[in-house]
Amino acid sequence: MSEESKNSFKELEKLQEEKYSSNLNNVKKKVDGNLNSVHSMLNIVDVYFSKLIGYFVSMIGGENSDKGKDV
Amino acid sequence: MINLLSPLLASDLSKKVTDEELVQLYLESQNVAYFNLLYKRYSGKIFGKSLSLLKSESEAEDATQDIMMKILLNMSKFSGKSRFSTWIYSITYNYCIDFLRRKKKDPSVYVDDYIENLDVPDDVEDKFLLEMNVSRLKIILEEIPTGDKTILLMKYQDEMSIREISHILNKSESAIKMKIKRAKQKFKKTFNEKYKEQY
Secondary structure, three states, rough: OOOOOOOOHHHHHHHHHHHHHHHHHHHHHHHHHHHHHHHHHHHHHHHHHHHEEEEEHHHOOOOOOOOOOOO | OOOOOOHHHHHHHHHHHHHHHHHHHHHOOOOHHHHHHHHHHHHHHHHHHHHHHOOOOHHHHHHHHHHHHHHHHHHHHHOOOOHHHHHHHHHHHHHHHHHHHHHHHHHOOOOOOOOOOOOOOOOOHHHHHHOHHHHHHHHHHHOOOHHHHHHHHHHHHOOOOHHHHHHHHHHHHHHHHHHHHHHHHHHHHHHHHHHEEEE
């Protein structure tokens, strides 16, 4: 006889996941919005931060290695 | 621009790749598809725990959103010393406990136990809780104080060790053992009060 140990706590968790799937769709939309904002910010920082560093380096008399590169 | 994996690749990955590997893949590529797989695995569980503790669907939705963003922004801090699920659940429980403390919605989560040193007998078997009818379990969990419910969910739903729970709640292991015993006693007492006429 196969005897898989019962765990009603896990069963409850599974039932809740199924019952509240529509709530999770709402949350997913909001998280996606936040996710887009975060990644846009990271891209902006990624692109412009190196430029900014280059300007500072130029200002203090160093050579800007980014000079001439496209953004 | 957000990169997306093909649905085929994503469904293939969702079955084979561990949480820890997905974290590594996300950190290396910043590809949102990897995060989406983690979201799919855990958002329901996070929502369920938040709903159990906060007792409000709208607050649980907001909590799930905030917790998922916390996870995303702190992913690089995941050291891999614990399971990824334990790390996620620790963020979830701490978020909900802080929320309840701030709102003072439930005194049981912000008042420390004053009988921590009393010897409580552990005469409630795990089997009693684990093999209970699910609808009854839900009712009893709704009735017991949030502090007791939290510790029972950690132990029996998330299958955390005493050490893991003690780290998350910042208490000694002996204090956690005591809290579990007390929570089980409370659970059984509530069960008996509710269903004793049937036994």
